[in-house]
Amino acid sequence: MADLDNAYALNGPDDCRRLYAQWAASYDTGFAADMEYRLPAHVAMAFLAHGGGDADAVLDVGAGTGLLAASLREQGFEGAIDGVDLSAEMLARAGEKRLYRALYRADITAPLPFSGPYSGIVSSGTFTHGHVGPEAIDRLESVAAPGALFALSINAGVYAAQGFDAALARRPGVTLVEVPIYGAAAAGHDPAHAADRGLIALWRHRA
Template structure:
């Protein structure tokens, strides 16, 4: 398993692409299963609990963990994937979860197959990864009233300015969740207690329904 400290120390897109190319083959078993990684399930559940509909853009889709949970929870709508890593997208493609898969840097201008009724993300807004500047780019792909459900690692929420960015979006609701389950306490005690903030809001609206 790749050390999470290496993932949290990434410094740019090239660094990310290199690490995730190495990690893609073992990500689901060596990381997600081993540490009881619960964040994708939390995001999927929040999206459905707030009346999320498709088509959905899964941001930083990785190997498709979030989309897999959406499908397991009964979501039958169209889901598109975007990720910086071609290797992670190849792993996701094999699962047959997505309508389309695109390799892209979400901090740069985007042109996808939207507009999307839902934009979701798990694990992308964290240490060494993507900052709040990407939110404005994602909003260009959102339909009016689209439901955003994005996880933000609690450790970067204020340090990277997510608090200020989300304060500019009306009606944001925050849920606090544990990122990992009990298995992480033994296998990675340095990170086991980390929490995520799930930010939920309607694009161009004044709150969330459901």
């Protein structure tokens, strides 16, 4: 059974594929339910509060089992949602929910096999320990329409350590919103990570 210590210790895409292949079946009913995983709902709320509801098509980055798309729909988003993820098993779960227009299996640190352009780019839980660093942001901007709204969560523990602070300082007008990643029940399941915080970085893409 996968847990956050395994997930945070990943090193590279092959590690990631292996871990999420095992984790996909229990991710929603185990991890997300037990930990009261709130991050997708916070990202959806921040995206919509900053005007994302006008986007005709958004890309969900590291879509996993589709929890962020579900939150966007629950909060009233009506545009198209495409997802990209490294893990075929996670994408299979996302596909079952019938929330996405298209799902792409791809590594977001490499050239992307689709072009968009997207008027929104959203992500929850993908920019974290052992996962994806700030270098992927350039890749994502290559499929963003001029003026596209970004809303990317970044684990607070990697924000400065992995250089997200410097990468975002190069983009004008970034707003940061700090949120709890988990709910109160998390303390009973994984006290070491229960209080983890996320920073949601929001900005408009200037092509």
